[in-house]
Amino acid sequence: MRAYYLDNPEHTLTAADLATEGILSWQLPVDEAGYAAPLQEIRESRGYVEMDQIHLGADTPDLEALCDKFFTEHLHTDEEIRFVVGGAGIFDLRDKDDAWMRVHVVPGDLIIVPKDKYHRFTLDEARTITCKRLFQDTTGWTPVNR
Numbered sequence: 001m002r003a004y005y006l007d008n009p010e011h012t013l014t015a016a017d018l019a020t021e022g023i024l025s026w027q028l029p030v031d032e033a034g035y036a037a038p039l040q041e042i043r044e045s046r047g048y049v050e051m052d053q054i055h056l057g058a059d060t061p062d063l064e065a066l067c068d069k070f071f072t073e074h075l076h077t078d079e080e081i082r083f084v085v086g087g088a089g090i091f092d093l094r095d096k097d098d099a100w101m102r103v104h105v106v107p108g109d110l111i112i113v114p115k116d117k118y119h120r121f122t123l124d125e126a127r128t129i130t131c132k133r134l135f136q137d138t139t140g141w142t143p144v145n146r
């Protein structure tokens, strides 16, 4: 994971900095044998009962239209939890002063976007990501555009 202010990439952000903005993150092992146990521990401690896996890449129909949609600034009334197992992605998240913080996630990164936090998502130049989505509840998880 690499995090920094979008308007000043030299101003990097640590996991602790992100935590002060309510954004929790973990770096887990990249291989399933390594991440299975810590991932399960996080799921149990935070009540993430549901999990699925999504993939975006060259084989995804309308990939660029989807990315445009995800890149529209929005929030959710529940947490958005992503664990990256392949490829990479970019989350932009608003800090308390409305500045964009950019978080570049790679395999092994687990990030929790808190509820009511404005954000947007896109792919990096590799144009592919595979990640697990975790949920406390599958109902009511819809984007609310800004």
Ligand SMILES: [Fe+2]
Pocket: 074, 075, 076, 080, 119, 143
């Ligand atoms: Fe979202």
